[in-house]
Amino acid sequence: MATAVIAGVTFISPLALAAPEISGTTASVHEIKHAAPKTAEPKNKETQQVSPQVQAQVEKSEADKRAQLLKDAQAAVDQTHKALDALDQGKKDEALAALEQVTGKLDLILARDPKLALAPVGVSTVIMDLYASPETVKKAVAQARVFLDNGNVQQARSLLDSLASESDLEVTNIPLATYPDAIKAIAPLIDAGKIDEAKTRLTAALNTLVIETYATPLPAVRAKAILNDAEKLAEKSGRSQEDNKKLHDQIEAARQQLKLGQVLGYGSREAYKPLYDQLDSIEKKTEGGKSGKGFFDQIQELLKSFKDRIS
Numbered sequence: 001m002a003t004a005v006i007a008g009v010t011f012i013s014p015l016a017l018a019a020p021e022i023s024g025t026t027a028s029v030h031e032i033k034h035a036a037p038k039t040a041e042p043k044n045k046e047t048q049q050v051s052p053q054v055q056a057q058v059e060k061s062e063a064d065k066r067a068q069l070l071k072d073a074q075a076a077v078d079q080t081h082k083a084l085d086a087l088d089q090g091k092k093d094e095a096l097a098a099l100e101q102v103t104g105k106l107d108l109i110l111a112r113d114p115k116l117a118l119a120p121v122g123v124s125t126v127i128m129d130l131y132a133s134p135e136t137v138k139k140a141v142a143q144a145r146v147f148l149d150n151g152n153v154q155q156a157r158s159l160l161d162s163l164a165s166e167s168d169l170e171v172t173n174i175p176l177a178t179y180p181d182a183i184k185a186i187a188p189l190i191d192a193g194k195i196d197e198a199k200t201r202l203t204a205a206l207n208t209l210v211i212e213t214y215a216t217p218l219p220a221v222r223a224k225a226i227l228n229d230a231e232k233l234a235e236k237s238g239r240s241q242e243d244n245k246k247l248h249d250q251i252e253a254a255r256q257q258l259k260l261g262q263v264l265g266y267g268s269r270e271a272y273k274p275l276y277d278q279l280d281s282i283e284k285k286t287e288g289g290k291s292g293k294g295f296f297d298q299i300q301e302l303l304k305s306f307k308d309r310i311s
Contacts, residue, residue: 043131044253044256045249046226046229046249046250046253046254047131047222047226047253047257049226049229050222050225050226050228050229053225053228054218054221054222054225057216057221057225058125058127058167058216058221061167061169061214061216062123062125062169065120065123065169065171065214066123068120069120069121069122069123070109070119070120070121072105072106072108072109072119073105073106073109073119073120073121073173073174074121074122075101075105076101076102076105076106076109076119076121076174076179077121077122077174077206077209079098079099079101079102079105080098080099080102080183080202080205080206081206082094082098083095083096083098083099083102083186083202084199084202084203084206086098087190087195087198087199087202088199090195092190092195095190095198096187096190096191099183099186099187099190100187102183103180103183103184106119106174106176106179106180106183107180109176110176110180116176117175117176117177118173118174118175118176118210118212119173119174119176120171120172120173121172121173121174121209122171122172123169123170123171123172124169124170124172125167125168125169125170126167126168126170127166127167127168127218128164128165128166128168129165129218130162130163130164130165130218130260130264132260133256133260134256134259134260134262134263137163137260137263137264138263140159140162140163141160141163141263143159144156144159144160147159163264163265164264165217165218165219165260165261165264166215166216166217166218166266167215167216167218167221168213168214168215168216169213169214169215169216170211170212170213170214171211171212171213171214172209172210172211173209173210173211173212174209174210175208175209175210178208179205179208182201182204182205182208183205185201186198186201186202186205189201217261217264217266217267219257219258219260219261219264219266220257220258220261220266220303220306222254222257223254223257223258223261223275223303224300224303224304226250226253226254226257227250227251227254227296227299227300227303228300229250230247230250230251230254230282230296231295231296231300233246233247233250234247234282234285234286234291234292234295234296235291235292235293236291237291238289238291239289239291244286244289247286248283251279251282251283254279255276255279258272258275258276258279267306271306274302275299275302275303275306278298278299278302279299281295282295282296282299
């Protein structure tokens with residue numbers, strides 16, 4: 001498995017099929033381990049060319065979520081850790097002062113929005129990227145079936161675990177239904193000298209933080225980015241023979257990305273059929289060097305709604 005941590009983002013290439021992407025986003029690090037087969041497949045030219053667009057989409061998604069984080073909630077978690085550290089050092093007064101800060105921050109949040117169930121405190125991105133042809137994935141799925149038929153569940157699990165190509169945006173939240181009461185119950189324990197129990201309760205409270213995961217399949221993102229470039233070329237009048245070949249290759253590359261998403265299980269076969277139909281339509285409209293605007297409107301709209309449904 002190829003793994004890289006760039007600017008705090010964990011990038012994983014499941015199946016070790018290629019080197020990971022590079023991103024400039026910032027986030028805390030989560031690591032996911034996958035099994036890896038022995039072969040690797042390089043990205044094609046069209047996929048390489050849209051890497052900056054795919055990266056920008058991942059960064060925008062994280063920025064949108066980061067903008068929703070609550071500073072008071074973040075401070076509450078920080079002060080909870082501070083209270084735990086103080087107890088480890090035998091500083092009861094510092095621990096109580098930190099817990100008072102936690103309670104105050106949580107009260108402010110609830111006063112602003114009494115119905116709020118989860119208060120977001122952190123966001124991280126994990127990218128599991130798969131560089132493989134649909135045929136390679138089909139072979140891996142078939143091998144997993146053989147493993148299962150022979151009772152080799154763990155081998156099948158390791159193989160299937162690696163069949164992912166997605167960006168997972170993980171948002172950490174304070175559960176406001178339980179966390180405030182848990183914190184308020186700890187101060188009396190400290191006053192009573194029950195330090196070990198107080199530390200256990202603090203650790204338990206931190207372990208109740210809720211992580212929500214928003215998964216975005218990368219094949220669909222790449223297909224859309226490739227088609228963005230193809231659309232510009234399709235609008236060009238008087239295309240050269242080289243231009244026509246490039247346009248054909250871009251449409252085919254987008255088709256392969258959609259096929260990859262399909263065999264990886266990101267959506268049903270029926271969901272992909274309108275997308276393939278639109279690609280066929282675009283090929284007919286642009287054959288023989290024909291150009292025009294609006295050829296890609298319907299597929300871009302379909303891709304947007306498709307990605308939103310399966311994300």
